[in-house]
Amino acid sequence: MLWNIAFRTLLHDRGKLLAGLIGVIFSVILVNIQGGLFLGLIRKASLLVDRSDADIWVGHRGMHNVDFPHNIPHRWIDRVRSVPGVVEVEPLRIAFSEMSLPDGNYEGVMVVGVSKGTTLGRSFSIEQGADDALEYRDSVIVDSCDDDKLISPQLGEIREIGSKRARVTGKSYGILSFLVTPYVFTYYDRSLEFTGADPSLDSYFLVRAAAGADHDSICREIESRLPDVTAMTATTFANTSTNFWIRRTGIGLSFGAATLLGLLVGLVMVGQTLYAMVLDRITEFATLKAIGSSEREIILLLAAQASVVASLGIGIGVVSTFLIRHLLSSPRASIEIPLSLYLASAILVFVICLLASALPYLRVRRVDPHSVLQG
Amino acid sequence: MIHSPLVAATGNAELLPSATLCLSAQSTAPRLLAAVGIRKSYRIGGESRAVLDGVDFHACEGETVFLSGPSGSGKSTLLSILGCLLECDSGEITIGDRRVDRMNVNERTLLRRHSIGFVFQRFQLIRGLSAEDNVAVPLTLQGTSLAAARQAAGELLTRVGLGAHRNQLPTLMSPGQCQRVALARAVITAPMIVLADEPTAALDGKSGIEVMELLKELVRETRSATIVVTHDPRIMHYADRVCEIENGRFK
Numbered sequence: 365m366l367w368n369i370a371f372r373t374l375l376h377d378r379g380k381l382l383a384g385l386i387g388v389i390f391s392v393i394l395v396n397i398q399g400g401l402f403l404g405l406i407r408k409a410s411l412l413v414d415r416s417d418a419d420i421w422v423g424h425r426g427m428h429n430v431d432f433p434h435n436i437p438h439r440w441i442d443r444v445r446s447v448p449g450v451v452e453v454e455p456l457r458i459a460f461s462e463m464s465l466p467d468g469n470y471e472g473v474m475v476v477g478v479s480k481g482t483t484l485g486r487s488f489s490i491e492q493g494a495d496d497a498l499e500y501r502d503s504v505i506v507d508s509c510d511d512d513k514l515i516s517p518q519l520g521e522i523r524e525i526g527s528k529r530a531r532v533t534g535k536s537y538g539i540l541s542f543l544v545t546p547y548v549f550t551y552y553d554r555s556l557e558f559t560g561a562d563p564s565l566d567s568y569f570l571v572r573a574a575a576g577a578d579h580d581s582i583c584r585e586i587e588s589r590l591p592d593v594t595a596m597t598a599t600t601f602a603n604t605s606t607n608f609w610i611r612r613t614g615i616g617l618s619f620g621a622a623t624l625l626g627l628l629v630g631l632v633m634v635g636q637t638l639y640a641m642v643l644d645r646i647t648e649f650a651t652l653k654a655i656g657s658s659e660r661e662i663i664l665l666l667a668a669q670a671s672v673v674a675s676l677g678i679g680i681g682v683v684s685t686f687l688i689r690h691l692l693s694s695p696r697a698s699i700e701i702p703l704s705l706y707l708a709s710a711i712l713v714f715v716i717c718l719l720a721s722a723l724p725y726l727r728v729r730r731v732d733p734h735s736v737l738q739g
Numbered sequence: 740m741i742h743s744p745l746v747a748a749t750g751n752a753e754l755l756p757s758a759t760l761c762l763s764a765q766s767t768a769p770r771l772l773a774a775v776g777i778r779k780s781y782r783i784g785g786e787s788r789a790v791l792d793g794v795d796f797h798a799c800e801g802e803t804v805f806l807s808g809p810s811g812s813g814k815s816t817l818l819s820i821l822g823c824l825l826e827c828d829s830g831e832i833t834i835g836d837r838r839v840d841r842m843n844v845n846e847r848t849l850l851r852r853h854s855i856g857f858v859f860q861r862f863q864l865i866r867g868l869s870a871e872d873n874v875a876v877p878l879t880l881q882g883t884s885l886a887a888a889r890q891a892a893g894e895l896l897t898r899v900g901l902g903a904h905r906n907q908l909p910t911l912m913s914p915g916q917c918q919r920v921a922l923a924r925a926v927i928t929a930p931m932i933v934l935a936d937e938p939t940a941a942l943d944g945k946s947g948i949e950v951m952e953l954l955k956e957l958v959r960e961t962r963s964a965t966i967v968v969t970h971d972p973r974i975m976h977y978a979d980r981v982c983e984i985e986n987g988r989f990k
Contacts, residue, residue, distance in 0.1 A: 365875070368885060369865065369867070372867040373866070647863060650863075651859070654824055655852070655856075655876065656853070736824075737815050737819050737859065737936050
């Protein structure tokens with residue numbers, strides 16, 4: 365019966381129910397979109413690692429972010445190859461340079477040099493151009509999401525990178541840096557020309573381990589043989605790279621604050637709505653008390669109403685979030701909402717709504733059942 | 740033993756005391772409610788003002804007692820105390836065979852739930868619930884399933900002439916109809932005591948008479964002791980006994 369009273373009185377007061385629902389829906393959308401934007405943005409910090417096809421990344425001791433490598437001697441690569449469990453090792457070069465633009469200006473780019481004949485380090489997939497786009501002379505691959513910055517380079521267009529001739533032979537889609545600097549992919553040897561780098565130094569070694577090999581053990585073995593390097597599994601290095609930006613920029617705090625604000629708005633709106641409904645029906649609560657409803661039953665009634673508002677609001681909010689994500693998510697402003705975020709936000713908002721029901725209860729608790737006999 | 744569909748539905752007849760008899764009503768009906776030496780005072784403007792000053796009262800099974808008196812005489816306060824809605828400063832109250840004045844808040848809540856039915860001047864129906872659900876509330880509080888409570892409520896509403904309005908919201912019903920719903924709610928559990936606070940004050944003359952007729956008919960079945968606070972001279976003849984209160988004492 366409590367559910368019946370809770371549900372029917374809520375439906376009876378549709379205006380206030382709508383206000384409460386809007387609060388919950390707003391909270392759910394805000395929490396999910398903020399969280400999804402955060403995850404989408406921060407994931408860019410490890411995109412090269414996530415899509416590298418490597419099991420282990422080896423870089424200079426203390427490496428903390430894939431975009432900011434400190435070079436290591438190329439000659440160390442053979443010592444890594446000799447570690448038991450290692451199947452393949454390839455060097456990777458990541459270095460800043462500048463690309464010329466049609467209007468005479470230059471745009472800073474991050475040149476990523478990958479080895480020929482391997483999938484290690486090939487974080488891009490070619491969406492426009494031939495599959496062997498990098499086999500052409502002076503060839504580079506740019507991302508079509510960076511068209512604005514690079515002023516729409518067309519396939520076959522000639523540009524200069526680091527004052528060297530470069531030809532755009534392929535375009536990828538959605539490989540964006542956490543920094544504003546576009547990635548330009550090319551072969552390892554060609555990247556030396558574009559960046560003027562020392563050919564005896566590499567940014568990273570990418571390792572493919574044997575099937576079933578313990579990656580952590582291989583990392584420890586590499587570090588024991590080369591004390592000046594750090595070896596991490598791809599997962600660890602991806603987390604290290606994202607944590608670098610979270611800690612150094614405070615980005616988590618700003619997104620977290622916005623999310624918290626959303627929850628707070630939801631809390632206030634649901635609490636205010638339930639409170640207004642209770643104020644409007646205060647004599648009904650007094651009557652319920654008079655005819656024998658216990659405090660516990662009154663609490664359950666209010667909690668049931670909060671649960672109804674929360675459940676309806678969460679349901680509508682999740683569907684709305686799904687649609688918003690579908691409509692607005694792009695590689696540049698990626699909204700990545702895993703199922704765990706949907707679940708976490710739903711639980712969080714539900715708990716917030718239950719807490720919000722405490723506000724009207726404080727009012728109902730003070731209602732004297734005797735008051736119904738006082739007119 | 741009481742043979743009533745309402746009593747049969749709830750089994751409240753077991754709560755009736757057998758030892759104390761209602762001598763003042765010159766019958767052998769058991770005394771369901773007894774109050775002795777009830778005192779209650781309020782602090783108004785920093786001064787203590789006695790509202791009830793040593794009131795003795797009782798009501799027997801099937802008896803209808805009217806409490807009347809001028810405004811501020813203490814009759815509503817007495818009704819609240821008898822209905823376990825308000826605590827007295829001193830005195831003894833017994834409902835059935837249980838001492839109420841020694842009970843804590845939870846015990847009094849449960850006593851109201853199981854043994855007392857209320858009829859309020861302003862009906863106090865829950866606006867969001869249909870007439871049937873409003874009447875079913877006390878039964879469900881006692882643990883009856885919603886379906887069974889609705890069925891019992893529907894039958895009772897039919898008896899009070901509102902069978903066609905069972906699914907109607909109180910906001911769409913006339914005051915007379917609302918008070919009949921409230922009456923049905925008060926007696927659905929066949930309570931030991933029915934307390935009515937000016938039940939005809941918000942009604943026109945015809946509706947008031949209808950409501951009193953209905954109240955008498957329903958409590959005749961449940962054998963409840965009925966205590967009615969009223970100013971309404973049109974309904975005085977429905978009382979078995981009228982107790983006039985003035986300045987916190989019975990005349």
